[in-house]
Amino acid sequence: MKTYRLRVNMIECEAHGVCAELFPERVRLDEWGYPIIDSEPIPKALLQHARRAVQNCPKLALILTEE
């Protein structure tokens, strides 16, 4: 079984906030609009949401890692 986690490249991130909109189960925004990401493994049921958030980040700063 692979473990999937969400990460953000904070250097690339420009606080568009798309991730929090598409994946509120695991992403919320801080007071400046930057994502605070829950680093727990993502269960299968949520993987689709995670992928959609990754694909729609305008800066391609969201990363889904698998181990």
Place this chain on the structure above:
Amino acid sequence: MTSSSRTATLERAAPSGLPRLLAGYRPDESMSLREHLQLNRPPPRRGATRRGGPLIATIEAAGLRGRGGAAFPTATKMRAVVQQRGRPIVVVNGSEGEALSVKDQMLLTSLPHLVLDGAVLAAEAVGADEVVVAVDRDTRGALASVSRALAERRAAQLDPEVLRLVQLPTRYVAGEETALVQFINGGPAKPTFTPPRPFERGVGGRPTLIQNVETLAHVALIARFGPDWYREMGTADEPGSTLLTVGGAVHHASVCEVALGTPISDAVHAAGGLTSEVSAFLVGGYYGSWLKAGVAWELPLTNAALRAEGAALGTGVVYAFPAGRCGLVAAARVTRYLAGESAGQCGPCLYGLQAISDAMASIADGRQPAVMAQRLHQLFDEVRGRGACRYPDGVVRFVATALEVFEDEIWRHDSNGRCLAGEPPLLPIPAYDGRWQ
């Protein structure tokens, strides 16, 4: 003369006790190659195979840990580089961004060949053919001394490796490993996203071993005298000696060499003792932690003992803060400087450190100190762990421990308004030209 007595006159006997690194040290004078070879003999080369040289196992047996702040096991770092594909390269990290620390600058200025010996021996052990010596461009004495030392070694054809000097911009994070690599590769001295880590892909895309200046000086001695000698002082888990920069309310602010595990009180005595009563110690510098004087005084200088109190040895700074002065005002000034040292690449670091600095300034000025102290705790949670590098975490630790240690001051500010114990300023703020290139 028998051969054994000749050996005795040619080789430096393993020093018992201290000094180790600072043997032959003369303040503000650079030891020439001739003197260095007389004292230490040439670096003892032992060769290397594709899986690394015997020196790696020796360093592992010695238990040497990095002296640049993170205390990472040096041999582990070397092995990680050896295991990569491609010819490794070694970087001597001479960026001493920590404002209170001058020990690396002092080694580069006074004992450059000890550091360079460590660098070429490390290069041999990992199979590197090139060494980049990275020195802060504002440390004129260190630059001059290293330039001269490199020329001496070249003239003497001492090293098979190619050694070159790189001058670094004076920024706090310029010594962070990815920032160092990006700068040497022609970019700004700002951290980059990881992976890849420098040991995987660093300078010129090569596996890169980055070691702190003092760490390499230890390597030079361990290669000569062996792991058992190294372990003659220090503790079982944290063996050897270490350099400290002791400052603040002491008679002779200075760099001194002590055995790991030496209590802070002994380090203070080595710097001439206290000039006044002290309320707190800042251990590890601006990237370190504040400790109440009563807690710190008899605390042994090991990471194990310091960790139990929420601190770490870091770059070996011990700063005595005088009683009767306001730690919050001093910390607020430093926080403003530290916020300005953010590379500004990550939102939570750029905006978060600015907000933390504003809240600290508010407390220092007696504007809503109790409210601002609460606000700070919220900001710590928002900033900690959220940069591409660990810089913002260090600033949070500095401010959070200042709030803890000087908690009583917050209430004094609440009732009295502006604090008068803030002048004249304590804790130095380095001047810098603001460039990253």
